[in-house]
Each structure stands twice: as C-alpha cells, then as structure tokens.
Amino acid sequence: MKKDLSCCCPSLISSRETIRFYLLFVLIALYMLAGAALFSSLERQAELKAHQLWETRLGDFSHEHNISCEKLKSLLRHYEEARTAGIRTKPGRALWDIPGAFYFVGTVVSTIGFGMTAPSTVTGKVLLVFYGLLGCSATILFFNLFLERVITLLSLLVSWCRRRTRRSGPEGPAREDNKNDRKPSVYQVTLVLFVVVLLVACGAASLYSAMEGWTYTESLYFCFVAFSTVGFGDFVSGQREHHEHTWAYQVANCLMMLFGVCCTYSLFNTISVIIKQWLNWLIRTMMPLCIDSWYRQFSVQSLV
Structure with a gap:
C-alpha cells in the first residue's frame, strides 16, 4: 500500500531536492525573523536616542547662530550629495x-x-x-x-x-590506499x-x-x-x-x-x-x- 501511495504522490515523496529547497527557504526565513527581533531589541533604543540627540543639536545650533532649521537642513542635504563625490569634513x-x-x-x-x-x-x-x-x-x-x-x-x-x-605501526599485510x-x-x-x-x-x-x-x-x-x-x-x-x-x-x-x-x-x-x-x-x-x-x-x- 505504501508503494502505491508513493506512486500516487511522486511530487511529494520522491522529490527530495524540492523538499530540501522549501525547507531551507522556511529555515532561512525563520532565521531572518529571529535576527530581526534580536537586532531590533538591541539597536532600536540607540537609534531613537540618536534621533533625539540630533534634533536637540540641530535646534541648539539654529538658535545659537540665528539660522532657520529649513535652511540648515537644506545645507546638510547638499553635504550628503557632496559625500558621494568624496568630500568629507576631515581631509582624506x-x-x-x-x-x-x-x-x-x-x-x-x-x-x-x-x-x-x-x-x-x-x-x-x-x-x-x-x-x-x-x-x-x-x-x-x-x-x-x-x-x-x-x-x-x-x-x-x-x-x-x-x-x-x-609505516610506524606494526607490520601487516600491505594495503593500497583507497x-x-x-x-x-x-x-x-x-x-x-x-x-x-x-x-x-x-x-x-x-x-x-x-x-x-x-x-x-x-x-x-x-x-x-x-x-x-x-x-x-x-x-x-x-x-x-x-x-x-x-x-x-x-x-x-x-x-x-x-x-x-x-x-x-x-x-x-x-x-x-x-x-x-x-x-x-x-x-x-x-x-x-x-x-x-x-x-x-x-x-x-x-x-x-
């Protein structure tokens, strides 16, 4: 009966390559989900603190030098474009x-x-x-x-x-290497x-x-x-x-x-x-x- 079942369902039973492909896909997806949860728990708070610190520094700089935040952000966007061309604040x-x-x-x-x-x-x-x-x-x-x-x-x-x-062991019948x-x-x-x-x-x-x-x-x-x-x-x-x-x-x-x-x-x-x-x-x-x-x-x- 099992042989009849295997003949009726060859795509489910005999195709180990297909099973391995889907199994590996599921395991990789689960591995990525576990990694996402792990790194999110480790890095998310640091990201939020960095955003808060940046907004504070941006507001302080704008107030101290009497520059609007919009003009300052526009300058920073130009600098981001300049970084692609190799321009850095420190000489390189x-x-x-x-x-x-x-x-x-x-x-x-x-x-x-x-x-x-x-x-x-x-x-x-x-x-x-x-x-x-x-x-x-x-x-x-x-x-x-x-x-x-x-x-x-x-x-x-x-x-x-x-x-x-x-050679160093006890003598025995010679045997060719497999x-x-x-x-x-x-x-x-x-x-x-x-x-x-x-x-x-x-x-x-x-x-x-x-x-x-x-x-x-x-x-x-x-x-x-x-x-x-x-x-x-x-x-x-x-x-x-x-x-x-x-x-x-x-x-x-x-x-x-x-x-x-x-x-x-x-x-x-x-x-x-x-x-x-x-x-x-x-x-x-x-x-x-x-x-x-x-x-x-x-x-x-x-x-x-």
Whole structure:
C-alpha cells in the first residue's frame, strides 16, 4: 500500500531536492525573523536616542547662530550629495586617483561594496554594470579554484599522515590506499579554513588597529564585514589623508582583504555543504513519519 501511495504522490515523496529547497527557504526565513527581533531589541533604543540627540543639536545650533532649521537642513542635504563625490569634513586621501580607483574596483570585483565611493557620471555607472558582471564572475571562479587548491593540499597532507602512521605501526599485510581515504572530510576542511580565517582576521585586526586608530574590537568587526563581503561602509580602511603616502600599507591592505575574502568565501562554501548534509538527515528522518501519516490518512479514507 505504501508503494502505491508513493506512486500516487511522486511530487511529494520522491522529490527530495524540492523538499530540501522549501525547507531551507522556511529555515532561512525563520532565521531572518529571529535576527530581526534580536537586532531590533538591541539597536532600536540607540537609534531613537540618536534621533533625539540630533534634533536637540540641530535646534541648539539654529538658535545659537540665528539660522532657520529649513535652511540648515537644506545645507546638510547638499553635504550628503557632496559625500558621494568624496568630500568629507576631515581631509582624506583622493578617491579617484589610480590607487583610489584600484581600491574601488577591488571592492567591486570582490563584491564587498563599502559604498564610500561610487561613480557619479552616467558613463561610469553604465560601464560599472558590465565591468562588475565580468569582474565578479571571474573573482568567484578564482575563489572556487582557491578552495579546490585548499582541498588538494589537505588531501596530500592527510595521505602523507596516513602513510607515516602505517609505516610506524606494526607490520601487516600491505594495503593500497583507497581514493576516498585520501580525501579530507568536509568537517576537516571547515575546521582548517575556520582556523585560517581566524588567524588572518586577528593579524589583520592588529594591522588596522595600529594604522587606522580603531580599537581591536572595531578592527575585528571590520575584518568580518569586509572578508564576508557584507561591506556596510561604517568602517573603511585606507581612507585617511596620510595613507596616500604609505604605499606599503596600501599594498598590504589590498592583499590582506583579498586573502581574507578568499578564505571566508571558501569557509562559507564548506559550511553550506554541512548545512545541506543536515537538511538531508532531517528529510530522511521526517520522510518515514510523513509517509506513515499519509498512509494512515489514505487508509482511513479508503475504509470510509
């Protein structure tokens, strides 16, 4: 009877890919709702206090200098437009010289997109669409090839360690290596990448803390935001005026960010494989229960 039921409902029972897709969608939606509730409870009060403080300062400044609030807000709107062109209250390095433009295209092809620099001309905006399409695709390919090299290196290391263990152990019948034995598990690759990302982030945070004047916690936060390609733009490295003359720091900054993005992207890939395995286990666990439930319901309807 269960076989007949599975034949009658192939789209519900046999399509595990479809079930996994919808299950992952539901879990991501629930994860986002939980995150929204968490960050709203943490940040909402600070936002309201910042608004109140801003309105107070705006009113005090308007009263002290005898300027209407509307004219002051109009000036601030013009300043917001000027910030897009790279104008800051504190002097900073040039945004569109060759090093600045190279930093910009680096944030484009790596999909970081801090937002502190953006094309202002129509030609530049149109060109960016095609430039980013090709550049992001090539960079993602490079990240995938980087992960393949990491897995190959770990495979050679695992194979070498097992040969050493067999040689140092008691003598026994010679046995050829199985190809599957040479491959590291996804958990081993994830652990290695997690350690590498952690070491790179800690080392980069020390560099940024010294060069940017940030606290170590702020530097670690920047490393995660940059390496994960989230790129909020609240912290951006290498934008101070004196950084224009520190070529060694500019090169180290670009290399550090590229290597960090490579490792973090690879870590995300391996974690996604683990999540997929957990979803498969959850589906295998749920499927017999669902089939039994459908079988009972089908049997009751048949009796009726």
